[in-house]
Amino acid sequence: MRNTPKILCLVTMTLFLLTILQGATHLIKVKPLKGAYVSAKEPQFTFPAFVAGEWQQQVDRYLKDHHGFREPAIRLYNQYLWSAYHRSTNPGSVVVGKDNYLYEPWFVDEYYTSCFNHFYPDSLLILDNEKGYVFFQRMSRLAKLQYILEEQGVHLFLALLPGKERIYPQYLPAPSPQALHERMEQGLYSAYDHYSGWNSFYGFRCVDICHCFDSLRGHTPYLLFTQTGTHWSNIASTYAFDSIMRYMQTFGPAIRPVVLGKPYHARTREPDADLDELLNKSFHIPTERNQYVDVALGDPAPERNPSLVVIGDSFFWNILYNYPIQELFSDFRYWYYFSTIYYDPDHENVADIDLVDELFRTDYVMLSYCTVQLYNCGNGFINRALLELCYDPEEIQAVRDSLAADTTSRLTVDQRIDRHLEQYFPALADDFPTKRCSRLTNKNTSYTSHTSNTRQTN
Numbered sequence: 001m002r003n004t005p006k007i008l009c010l011v012t013m014t015l016f017l018l019t020i021l022q023g024a025t026h027l028i029k030v031k032p033l034k035g036a037y038v039s040a041k042e043p044q045f046t047f048p049a050f051v052a053g054e055w056q057q058q059v060d061r062y063l064k065d066h067h068g069f070r071e072p073a074i075r076l077y078n079q080y081l082w083s084a085y086h087r088s089t090n091p092g093s094v095v096v097g098k099d100n101y102l103y104e105p106w107f108v109d110e111y112y113t114s115c116f117n118h119f120y121p122d123s124l125l126i127l128d129n130e131k132g133y134v135f136f137q138r139m140s141r142l143a144k145l146q147y148i149l150e151e152q153g154v155h156l157f158l159a160l161l162p163g164k165e166r167i168y169p170q171y172l173p174a175p176s177p178q179a180l181h182e183r184m185e186q187g188l189y190s191a192y193d194h195y196s197g198w199n200s201f202y203g204f205r206c207v208d209i210c211h212c213f214d215s216l217r218g219h220t221p222y223l224l225f226t227q228t229g230t231h232w233s234n235i236a237s238t239y240a241f242d243s244i245m246r247y248m249q250t251f252g253p254a255i256r257p258v259v260l261g262k263p264y265h266a267r268t269r270e271p272d273a274d275l276d277e278l279l280n281k282s283f284h285i286p287t288e289r290n291q292y293v294d295v296a297l298g299d300p301a302p303e304r305n306p307s308l309v310v311i312g313d314s315f316f317w318n319i320l321y322n323y324p325i326q327e328l329f330s331d332f333r334y335w336y337y338f339s340t341i342y343y344d345p346d347h348e349n350v351a352d353i354d355l356v357d358e359l360f361r362t363d364y365v366m367l368s369y370c371t372v373q374l375y376n377c378g379n380g381f382i383n384r385a386l387l388e389l390c391y392d393p394e395e396i397q398a399v400r401d402s403l404a405a406d407t408t409s410r411l412t413v414d415q416r417i418d419r420h421l422e423q424y425f426p427a428l429a430d431d432f433p434t435k436r437c438s439r440l441t442n443k444n445t446s447y448t449s450h451t452s453n454t455r456q457t458n
Contacts, residue, residue, distance in 0.1 A: 101171035119375035135194030143202035157205035163371035191374035228276035237318035257298035307331035312368030338379035
């Protein structure tokens with residue numbers, strides 16, 4: 001007993017020295033933390049910064065982000081919070097529901113109060129009876145865009161995907177009194193309800209996976225959404241995309257069939273536990289084993305594989321994890337939130353592409369959005385595509401310059417164009433716009449031959 005203080009002191013010093021050694025050398029590989037964060041960069045010493053105390057603060061932030069065994073220490077602390085208090089260690093990104101079902105907070109908000117105000121921060125300027133008009137307006141533009149693209153053999157359609165709050169609302173945490181009050185006072189302005197209603201009015205192509213999952217809920221041997229994930233389960237997304245491809249072939253070129261194997265249980269795969277991963281604990285939440293199904297190419301193969309552009313949210317990643325997309329489609333590009341581009345060796349961002357050219361070498365354009373992200377369906381694609389197909393660049397820029405010169409509005413130029421697109425560009429007010437940019441009206445343009453040649457090759 002007399003040696004206990006010495007032993008504790010020795011252990012403490014050893015741990016302290018090991019932490020310093022690990023921070024300096026990183027000899028032991030540790031599992032990185034999940035989530036998006038920016039680590040502090042190593043500060044550069046300058047005498048003025050030292051005198052002002054700024055350098056010391058920068059060093060302190062750097063050491064906190066780079067000390068040895070930082071990741072295991074954070075996981076251990078997070079595990080303590082979870083085990084002792086059942087608390088989410090990342091409440092801004094993960095909400096704990098009933099029976100350890102995890103949700104992203106915006107899906108909870110969508111169920112209880114709708115996410116309209118989240119996607120329209122200036123919505124206080126929009127009267128309640130005008131909120132539905134936002135979606136009516138966008139569906140009107142989608143129908144016009146579909147009409148114009150169809151002239152060139154480009155098939156545009158919308159996939160309405162369910163959110164976890166729609167399929168498993170019984171596990172949501174209890175709403176706050178404020179949320180209940182808002183729901184009673186303001187009602188719900190669900191983007192899904194408006195899109196699913198207006199698309200039939202306009203005859204716009206739309207595959208409603210929400211409705212399909214509503215009918216499947218509780219009748220499948222597998223979970224449509226996993227307990228600890230935010231996206232639809234891998235197996236559910238696999239079956240869903242098989243249905244989507246069948247739907248696509250009712251109005252477009254043939255797609256090679258796929259063969260789905262028998263479902264089987266396996267260890268959890270990405271991203272079926274992505275919310276649990278965000279909690280950054282030492283141990284995962286115990287759940288039942290998830291089911292999966294393998295996808296293989298079937299026969300017969302078409303004479304040529306069609307091309308596909310997907311514009312959408314993160315739900316499409318599940319499909320990419322399970323489907324041989326690049327073998328089914330000769331030219332596949334994923335315009336993630338109409339911003340970052342994946343599966344295109346020549347471009348990284350949609351700001352750098354010739355949108356007209358990209359669309360005209362495509363057979364299918366799929367807008368793929370879940371219930372929450374539908375509020376910003378297209379992420380600017382709809383307006384940009386309409387404008388560039390109907391107006392020349394100098395015409396568009398002249399309007400933008402005029403709006404930029406008016407500094408009295410609280411809205412940005414893009415917000416004003418989105419609100420009053422048909423006012424600033426009158427040709428788009430027609431039910432079936434006839435104006436086309438000079439690249440389309442010019443008979444000597446290369447687009448006709450370019451499109452034809454693209455569609456004759458695999």
